[in-house]
Amino acid sequence: MDYWKKYSDYDNQQLANLTYKNYDCGPHKVAGHKLYIKSVIKQPDGVKAYVVVPKSEAHLSPSHVHHVAVIYRGSNSPADLSGNGPADWTNDLIGAGNQLVGIKSQPEGFHDAASILNKEMARYSHAKFVVTGHSYGGSSAYVASCRVKRRYLKRIENVRCYESPNMMNTLTKTELENAHILSNRTYTYIDTKDVVGMGYALYPHTGHLMEIISPNKYKGLKGEHMWGGYFFHHGNLKYCKEVSRLPLFSGSGVAEDAFLLIESMQVGGSPSGINKSAAELTASMETAVEEATMLVKGLEKSLPAQYKNAKSSAQVAAPDLSESEITGTFHDVGYTYHRYVTEPCRKLKRRIEELNNVAELVAGYTQGLSGAADNINTTDQSNANRMSTISSVTQLFNVGGTK
Structure with missing residues (x-):
C-alpha cells in the first residue's frame, strides 16, 4: 500500500493542520506518523507551503523519494503584519467573492502556489504527491493541482481541501479539464456552519464534496472555520457524508443573507x-x-x-x-x-x-x-384578482363564454 493511502481521516486533517504549528525543517511526529519537513517555502504575497516526506525517506536524493506532501498554509489574522496577514485576509475575501459571483480571476497568491507545486513535482520526479491545505491553503491546493503540467497529474495521489472557497467558477478551460481528471482524487470537506463554504451550495464543484453537520452548538465564525465541527471515532470523521451539493442553510453574516435569499427564491418565499x-x-x-x-x-x-x-x-x-x-x-x-x-x-x-x-x-x-x-x-396580485371573478372552468381557460 502507498504510504499516504494508509492515513485515516484524522491523520489527513492533522497533516493539513501541520502548517499552523510553525514547524521548522527537520523531523516531526504528526498524528503518530514520523515525518520530515524538507523545506518551508514563503512567498512575499503570503503564500506559505511545507514540503514533507516520510522520515524513512528523508535521507534519499529527490529522485529516489516516493512519497511527498505539499501542504499550503491558511490565512493569518489580518492584524498579523509580520506574517502577511493583510495579504492573506484580502486573498480570502477576494477568493470567496470571486467564487460567489463567478469571476474568472484568482488572487495573486495562487500563481505562486502553482509554481511551487510544479517545481516540487519536477524535483521529486518519481514521487506520488498529496496536496492539501486549510482555508486559503485549501484553495491554493485545489488551484495549484489544477495548474500543474498535464503529465504530472497521474502522480497526484489525492487533493484534500478543508474549509476552503469553491474555486471551480474561477478556473480557465485548461484548469477545468485538469480538475475533472483529478475529480476522483479530490476531496473537499465543508462544515455547513462555516461561511467560507457558501459557494458549494450555489455552484457546481469537482471532486468528492464531504459535508459535515455537527450536532454541537455553533462555535462562532472562527471556531467553526478552524475545524470546530470535526469529530473523530477510531480515526474516522463523524457527522460526515458525501453530497453532490451542499444544502442551503442559515449560518451567519454574509452566508446567512445569501442562503436565505437563494432559499426563498427556490421555495417560493415571499417577495x-x-x-x-x-x-x-x-x-x-x-x-x-x-x-x-x-x-x-x-x-x-x-x-x-x-x-x-x-x-x-x-x-x-x-x-x-x-x-x-x-x-x-x-x-x-x-x-x-x-x-x-x-x-x-x-x-x-x-x-x-x-x-x-x-x-x-x-x-x-x-x-x-x-x-x-x-x-x-404584481403578477400574483393580478392573478388573484382575476381568479376571484372566475365562476367556471371555461372562464379560467378563456374558452367559449358564459351564458
Missing part, C-alpha cells in the same frame, strides 16, 4: 422576504469593503512607524552611523521604504478595488432579484 434578504446581502458586502478599507488605513499608519522604529533602533545600536548611512545600509539589504511601506499599501488598495467591484456586482445581482420579486408580487 418582501426576498427584498429584505437582497438588501442584507448587499449591506454585508459593503461592510466587507469598509472593513478592508479600514485595514488599509491602519497599515498606512503602522508600516511607516515600523520603518521609522527600525531606523531608530539601528541608530541606538550604531550611534556612529548617520541616518543616511543607515538608510543606505537598509537599501543594500533590500529593506527599503518602497518595498515595506509603499508597495504593500498599494497592492492592498488594488485588492480593495477588486473587492469593491465584487460588491458592486452583488449589489446589481440583488437589485435584479428585488425587481423580480416586485414583478412576482
